[in-house]
Amino acid sequence: MISHPFTVTLTFFGDLVFFLKCRGAAPTIQRVLKEKASVKDVIEACGVPHPEVDLVMIDGTPVNFSRVLQGNSVIEVYPVDVTHTSLKGHLLQQRHITKFVADGHLGKLTRNLRLLGFDVVSPAPADDWRLLEVMQDENRGLLTRDRRLLMHAVVRDGFYPRSQYPDEQTVEVICRFQLSNLISPFWRCLRCNGSLQEVEKGDVMKDLEPLTRIYYERFRRCKDCGKIYWRGSHFDKLRARVEGFFSKLAI
Numbered sequence: 001m002i003s004h005p006f007t008v009t010l011t012f013f014g015d016l017v018f019f020l021k022c023r024g025a026a027p028t029i030q031r032v033l034k035e036k037a038s039v040k041d042v043i044e045a046c047g048v049p050h051p052e053v054d055l056v057m058i059d060g061t062p063v064n065f066s067r068v069l070q071g072n073s074v075i076e077v078y079p080v081d082v083t084h085t086s087l088k089g090h091l092l093q094q095r096h097i098t099k100f101v102a103d104g105h106l107g108k109l110t111r112n113l114r115l116l117g118f119d120v121v122s123p124a125p126a127d128d129w130r131l132l133e134v135m136q137d138e139n140r141g142l143l144t145r146d147r148r149l150l151m152h153a154v155v156r157d158g159f160y161p162r163s164q165y166p167d168e169q170t171v172e173v174i175c176r177f178q179l180s181n182l183i184s185p186f187w188r189c190l191r192c193n194g195s196l197q198e199v200e201k202g203d204v205m206k207d208l209e210p211l212t213r214i215y216y217e218r219f220r221r222c223k224d225c226g227k228i229y230w231r232g233s234h235f236d237k238l239r240a241r242v243e244g245f246f247s248k249l250a251i
């Protein structure tokens, strides 16, 4: 069967232009296709990973990622942060994801999110296969700056932090997944992601340095790795970090 070439015109809205291959190019791209293709594949061929796309309209009608293109089409592609209240039933991304798997390059973001109480694992060794496996097995959102990985067909929820700076990335993740109301600082182990529980001083006495024994009364311990936390000098720095996030998020 002979297929006739056809033209698709894609316009990317909001910060999706961040992903387009020609930086600074117009947000509208024309492609000539020689055979039919899913709208997801055509969008990703422009550089935009599907977990970043919240709404796709073809000739003014909302569609899902599997819609097959086989004739001239005008396609609008929107990110998550553009509000479409009238199109709520057609939005493609979930909000309120609270559990994540982060790739190893995002170590400081991982620690920041744990500091704020969020469940973030970072498996080692963090090869792509392992990250995707943990994501699927534990139903986690994927945090990565590897856009090829984010485009993998098995990724349901994911996010590509735009900023290179961990504190800005942290705010981006909280905004993208609307997590401000769920922040619960100092209840998760920064080292291993285990949850912390309050413990009696007597229970941890033997593990404390002499001055810590004298000056501090309240302790929390990681249920997983056993690390002990208390309000020592390091605590003021962590509290300042938390307050910094609160002010950036206007909480």
Ligand SMILES: [Zn+2]
Residues within 6 Å of the ligand: 189, 190, 191, 192, 193, 194, 222, 223, 224, 225, 226, 227
């Ligand atoms: Zn721990």
